[in-house]
Amino acid sequence: MPDSSLSPLPEAAGPGRVANRSLSVTDQIRDAILGGTVSAGERINEVRFSKTLEVSRTPVRAALQALAGEGLLDYAPNRGFTVREFPLSAIVDAYEIRASLEGVAARFAAERGLSAEERAIIEESLVAGDKLLARGEFAEGDLTIYRGINGDFHDTLLGAARNRMLAEMIRICHHVPMSSSRNIVAFEHRDVRRRHDDHHRIYEAIMAREPWRAEILMREHVSGVKSSLVKSLIERGEQADIVNGSAAG
Amino acid sequence: MPDSSLSPLPEAAGPGRVANRSLSVTDQIRDAILGGTVSAGERINEVRFSKTLEVSRTPVRAALQALAGEGLLDYAPNRGFTVREFPLSAIVDAYEIRASLEGVAARFAAERGLSAEERAIIEESLVAGDKLLARGEFAEGDLTIYRGINGDFHDTLLGAARNRMLAEMIRICHHVPMSSSRNIVAFEHRDVRRRHDDHHRIYEAIMAREPWRAEILMREHVSGVKSSLVKSLIERGEQADIVNGSAAG
DNA sequence: CCGCAGCAAAGTGAATACAATTAAATCCGA
DNA sequence: TCGGATTTAATTGTATTCACTTTGCTGCGG
Structure with missing residues (x-):
């Protein structure tokens, strides 16, 4: 199924100008995980996210690495990121x-x-x-x-x-x-x-x-x-x- | 001064084949920080590290983000990474x-x-x-x-x-x-x-x-x-x- | 029918090129 | 000579491209 309810960031979102794309992408993906848009155990596809969020793979990868640091994602070499399961x-x-x-x-x-x-x-x-x-x-x-x-x-x-x-x-x-x-x-x-x-x-x-x-x-x-x-x-x-x-x- | 004692990885290091460059670069930079090769408070220059380690900036950036997740580095948007100081x-x-x-x-x-x-x-x-x-x-x-x-x-x-x-x-x-x-x-x-x-x-x-x-x-x-x-x-x-x-x- | 080899498609890893931002240096003008 | 604006260099952020790994499929042989 396509990533519903995960839309690209509107241009110049309000007064608090965003520092860079990686950070805002990080927030969006985190919200998607915490909100259940992407389900636990699911493997994350970089190209799909980059298309959905209308950015290149680079900031997406940066965001995923950051989220792995926060403990929300698991990383396996050459296999990418998966949403960590919390029993x-x-x-x-x-x-x-x-x-x-x-x-x-x-x-x-x-x-x-x-x-x-x-x-x-x-x-x-x-x-x-x-x-x-x-x-x-x-x-x-x-x-x-x-x-x-x-x-x-x-x-x-x-x-x-x-x-x-x-x-x-x-x-x-x-x-x-x-x-x-x-x-x-x-x-x-x-x-x-x-x-x-x-x-x-x-x-x-x-x-x-x-x-x-x-x-x-x-x-x-x-x-x-x-x-x-x-x-x-x-x-x-x-x-x-x-x-x-x-x-x- | 140039980064002494921080050398590129020898090809195919031993029996335990390295998964990918990002990971080995992460280890090398971590060792450099813990070993004091780069001093606390210092700002990290991506291109210098990529030259010293003979890789492109991509795995270096990945490593830096991972280390920031471990708490060893601080990140400021558009200003890069600095070695965190531990009083x-x-x-x-x-x-x-x-x-x-x-x-x-x-x-x-x-x-x-x-x-x-x-x-x-x-x-x-x-x-x-x-x-x-x-x-x-x-x-x-x-x-x-x-x-x-x-x-x-x-x-x-x-x-x-x-x-x-x-x-x-x-x-x-x-x-x-x-x-x-x-x-x-x-x-x-x-x-x-x-x-x-x-x-x-x-x-x-x-x-x-x-x-x-x-x-x-x-x-x-x-x-x-x-x-x-x-x-x-x-x-x-x-x-x-x-x-x-x-x-x- | 099952298994394995090889091939094709998809996805991740890394390098390079380009854009945008920040820091530094220079050049005025007072 | 000092302050500040402007330009220039250095550095980070993003996009694109290519290479490599994994994975799933296809077809051949048993």
Whole structure:
């Protein structure tokens, strides 16, 4: 089948002028992968992409190499790139890894301290979350808003860790593609409430300059998301064995 | 100055035939970076490398992109690649991150269990280490041998974790270039003895199927290397402030 | 009917040529 | 002499072309 929904970039896309084609092609192909336009395990054909995106093979190849670096593609010499498959067990593991890494990030942040600006953003996220959760139930769109609040909290803390390698690794964990239907997990009000309480405690630990407490709290916080995911998967009954294979032995 | 000690690949290098030029060029450039032939912060000139390595710019560019993916190079559009600088604080942090990741790997290994082959390799490494350390002091070349033993232990355990992302992240931590003079750290017999004891305990925890104990032990094990590094740096008196900047606030 | 050899088509790898951007040097003009 | 604009060189980005590898097909022989 032809690559539907993968169109060439319109000329001079808006105000933020694109640096070069390779980068924009990278974004487009990444979106195609994450969005499921090209399915997992599929082998990528360079000429097809170059025709679809209306560029030569050169920027396409550059993009594919970049995406392989991000871990989204596999490369085999003389055989090109294939979309990496992420079994359920790998997705679950990714949460575990992220929990560990974000724990370290929280520790670093507590050791190094937050800038005034960072404190402001985090406190704002805490207040905004409190307000959103005060009513005891969600209105339409609230979840999307909370997703932003949550992102601000984590991103700011990650920045405060002041370590690029750590940030990149966590970013890779976030990019692990989870077939989007499964991504809908633990969106009950009670769960979000609990997570937001975690945020408060983590922030307190960091402000109190208690690095190890911050690490443990953050680790448990992220790990909780994994547990929710596993739980909801088991409840739906699907592939419980695979989840098991990764959690037990 | 011209790129000394960076020579083109001899034709048909030995029995293991090289897959393609990009890959071998990648290895050569990586070695040049890690070996210090090209210095940190330096901007990389594509044509110079292509002349030195006697290939066209195409495989050179491919290699540079791959290395950027590994985190060794920075990329700026229309400005090319530069060798990433690793301040002492980043090197110290890398140990901390690796400790956390290898801890997770040990936990996974304990959860998932070891194959017969893996058990064999690890037990062999333990025995070999015991034998090497029995005499109470090192002979010439013993340290190189122990380095191999140590590598077997960690690599095998990492394989037993059965998670590719984890393995790649740890590999990145290992590739953080530390100006090789500083790399000589904690090579006293007593320290190595202590590390080898750690290996025994970690293996016991894994065989006893105690995931969390395995994780804590491994974490502390790797973290100990960091402590030795910091200690030896402070003793040499150099850049103690930078180390501080990463450990305090 | 199965298997293997050889051939043809498709796809990737590398080199060269060209375009666009950036950095440097030069040439004014104040 | 200094500042700045303009031109020139150097360097990166993209396209095109050719070479090589892989793969699938075809047909011959068993």
